[in-house]
Structures are given as structure tokens and as C-alpha cells.
Amino acid sequence: MSYATRPRAALRLRAATLMTLPVLVLAAACGDDSGAGNEKSPPIADVPSAGPSSGTPEAAGGTATPRPTAKSAYYEAQLTYVRCMRTKGGYKDYPDPKLSGYLDWAKIEKVVERSGEQEAWKGGRNGVCVPEMQAAMDVEPEVDQQKAYESMLAHATCMRDNGVSRFTNPTMNGGQAIPGGDPNPASPVLDVGSPTYKKAQETCRPKLIDSVEGMQ
Incomplete structure (x- = not known):
């Protein structure tokens, strides 16, 4: 699947570029x-x-x-x-x-x-x-960046614990939480369609607060 057809990867790349969390x-x-x-x-x-x-x-x-x-x-x-x-x-x-x-x-x-x-x-x-x-x-409410980071970190850890070993941690940049996930969003290496990924995603989704769900 190409990067152009990977909306989650595209969202992560946009977030990294703008240093925002545009859910x-x-x-x-x-x-x-x-x-x-x-x-x-x-x-x-x-x-x-x-x-x-x-x-x-x-x-x-x-x-x-x-x-x-x-x-x-x-x-x-x-x-x-x-x-x-x-x-x-x-x-x-x-x-x-x-x-x-x-x-x-x-x-x-x-x-x-x-x-x-x-x-x-x-x-x-x-x-x-x-x-x-x-x-x-x-009109999106201001996001608590520390809570956003902690939520995404817990999610990334959960994804790795459930078989997606290359799922990367989020980072903080200029006070903004930047999502983790695929180590190379421009040329994805994670198979988001695999049974392992889908199962991990379902298991770990509750780790994400509403303001960052869909970003990682």
C-alpha cells in the first residue's frame, strides 16, 4: 500500500510538519x-x-x-x-x-x-x-500537550508489547506532542493491514485520549 493511500501516516507526517495535533x-x-x-x-x-x-x-x-x-x-x-x-x-x-x-x-x-x-x-x-x-x-479546544504525549506514549508501548515491534514513541518538539508510529511515514514499513497490527490496534486504542485518537 502506498503512502498516498495511508491516511494515518499522512496525518502523522502533517502533525510532525506543523508541530500541532490537528485531530x-x-x-x-x-x-x-x-x-x-x-x-x-x-x-x-x-x-x-x-x-x-x-x-x-x-x-x-x-x-x-x-x-x-x-x-x-x-x-x-x-x-x-x-x-x-x-x-x-x-x-x-x-x-x-x-x-x-x-x-x-x-x-x-x-x-x-x-x-x-x-x-x-x-x-x-x-x-x-x-x-x-x-x-x-x-474551534477545536486547546490540547493539553503533556497529556497528549503521555497518552501516545502509553499507546506506542502497548503496540510494541502486542507484536508491532517497530512502532515508534511520540516526541515533544517545542512544547508540542508529535505522534509516533511508523518509523518512516514517507515510505511506510509497518503493515497496517496485517492481523497482528489490527489486533494490537484494537487492544491499544483505549490508551489514546480523544484529542489524539486517529493521529497515531
Whole structure:
């Protein structure tokens, strides 16, 4: 498999170049004007707005209850990107973002496998949803770089412990956590399609916090 068809390697190389952690986040509402079909998109999970309703004990003067989490600008931007990917982007089964606002890369990976199209990783067919993707990236919360590094280090260690011996550690550069992984992203040596790699990936995925999942 060539480097051009290795989206995870491409993401790692981009992160190393920019010295950032640009986890792809998802953005603004798009109409269905493509050849993706006229089928209704599946409903997108919603997050309740903050504040008690009139029917809660707190509103009635009773015992206070925890308020539901408010929608964040980042989460809303990702919902818009998801809607675009389901319509203009051509992937009607594109998954909801996590409640943290980050993409669910495990589910997106399955969309890529089903469709056989690398465009499902980001931006959609012909990059039609790139503006929505960028809009979401613009409102991504600041990433705790130390936590990001520690998460990726634990993941890299786990990958090696589970048979992917050449998986490299992340590094810190100028205060930015740079993902590890393939020792030569420009000419990959890790076989990401092998049973060993896939099993290790499934085992070690929980080591990654949401802000760096999909980057390593």
C-alpha cells in the first residue's frame, strides 16, 4: 500500500510538519446537492442544552440535580461536518462525533473499509466538505500537550508489547506532542493491514485520549 493511500501516516507526517495535533473535527451544515442520493441521512445524536427544565426538582425548589452538559461550539461544528459528509460527502453512514467533540475514528475506519474510499477519512469525495472540516478545526479546544504525549506514549508501548515491534514513541518538539508510529511515514514499513497490527490496534486504542485518537 502506498503512502498516498495511508491516511494515518499522512496525518502523522502533517502533525510532525506543523508541530500541532490537528485531530480532524467536524463542521457546518451542508445541503444535499451531490450524487450521494436522496435518501434521508440517519439522525445525529444530540446533546441536551444546559439548564434545568421546569419539571426538575431544582426548578421546583427541591434538591439540586446536575445540569446536563451544554453543547460546545466544537461539537456543533463537528455535527455540521458530519451532516456534510453524509450528504455532499457521499457517506450516509458517517458516524456521529463523540460527545467530547472529537471524531470516532474506530467507526470512521469501518466506513473506509466498507466503501474502499480513502476520502472517507477526511473531506469527502473531491474534498467537498473540507471547508466544514476546517471550520471545526478552527474551534477545536486547546490540547493539553503533556497529556497528549503521555497518552501516545502509553499507546506506542502497548503496540510494541502486542507484536508491532517497530512502532515508534511520540516526541515533544517545542512544547508540542508529535505522534509516533511508523518509523518512516514517507515510505511506510509497518503493515497496517496485517492481523497482528489490527489486533494490537484494537487492544491499544483505549490508551489514546480523544484529542489524539486517529493521529497515531
